[in-house]
Amino acid sequence: EVQLIQSGGGLIQPGGSLRLSCSGYGVTVSSYYMTWLRQAPGKGLEWLSVLQTGGETYYSDSVKGRFTISRDNSKNTLHLQMNNLRPEDTAVYYCATDRSPFDIWGHGTMVTVSS
Amino acid sequence: DIVMTQSPVSLAVSLGERATINCKSSQSVLSSSNNKNYLAWYQQKSGQPPKLLIYWASTRESGVPDRFSGSGSGTDFTLTISSLQAEDVAVYFCQEYYSGPQRTFGRGTKVEIK
Numbered sequence: 455e456v457q458l459i460q461s462g463g464g465l466i467q468p469g470g471s472l473r474l475s476c477s478g479y480g481v482t483v484s485s486y487y488m489t490w491l492r493q494a495p496g497k498g499l500e501w502l503s504v505l506q507t508g509g510e511t512y513y514s515d516s517v518k519g520r521f522t523i524s525r526d527n528s529k530n531t532l533h534l535q536m537n538n539l540r541p542e543d544t545a546v547y548y549c550a551t552d553r554s555p556f557d558i559w560g561h562g563t564m565v566t567v568s569s
Numbered sequence: 570d571i572v573m574t575q576s577p578v579s580l581a582v583s584l585g586e587r588a589t590i591n592c593k594s595s596q597s598v599l600s601s602s603n604n605k606n607y608l609a610w611y612q613q614k615s616g617q618p619p620k621l622l623i624y625w626a627s628t629r630e631s632g633v634p635d636r637f638s639g640s641g642s643g644t645d646f647t648l649t650i651s652s653l654q655a656e657d658v659a660v661y662f663c664q665e666y667y668s669g670p671q672r673t674f675g676r677g678t679k680v681e682i683k
Contacts, residue, residue, distance in 0.1 A: 489672075499619065499662060499674040512670040548618055554666045555609035557630070559618035 456480035456558055458549050463563035470539050470567075476532040476549030476560050483525055487552035488532045490523060492545035493562075500545075504552055505532065517543075539567045571595050571665050575675035581683040588650040590678045592663035597643045600667070607667035610639055610648045613677075614659045622661075623648065650680070658682060 462474035490502045503513045503523040511523050522535040532549055544567050550556040572595040582588045598607045606626035611619035621630045623639035636651045663675040
């Protein structure tokens with residue numbers, strides 16, 4: 455079965471850092487555009503970042519300069535390094551393959567930014 | 570950026586009845602090069618990630634029941650559930666993938682049983 459398994463997340467104080475991971479099973483993350491999205495409690499879906507197959511990266515204005523997307527091909531894993539976290543970053547974070555559209559999703563991981 | 574506007578915000582439909590959700594984009598998502606609409610629909614049940622239902626505005630993803638259908642072109646789109654089942658209770662989102670690399674979603678429509 456094709457799956458994206460997420461890890462990381464949790465409770466972090468404002469200004470802190472976290473790294474999220476997304477490991478592919480039955481899917482090679484380097485072969486697809488890989489994306490991070492998030493969903494604040496009771497809200498809609500927000501696109502955050504994409505890592506394209508050629509290594510190009512793009513970010514939404516809301517996270518540019520604070521978040522970094524990367525992948526470790528040897529571990530078939532996508533990462534999202536999140537720095538200088540703010541309370542408004544509190545959300546469930548999802549990874550997904552972007553094959554226009556998003557067809558494989560991780561299960562999501564909760565990030566809570568609070569003192 | 571393209572803005573996606575969904576309506577209604579919520580919808581209560583009797584079992585077996587039709588549910589219709591609308592989605593309007595602020596600019597056309599129809600490509601003149603391939604005549605395809607870069608529009609998808611997702612279903613999100615409580616506590617779960619979104620699930621792809623429809624892409625290219627009207628193509629059902631593998632395994633999606635045929636009671637789900639998508640229509641429309643350019644800027645106006647519709648998701649129809651022809652005969653609502655109890656397992657269809659969810660929030661439905663439209664999404665454009667025309668203007669890369671960023672993607673934009675509608676705010677969602679909550680479908681409930683009347």
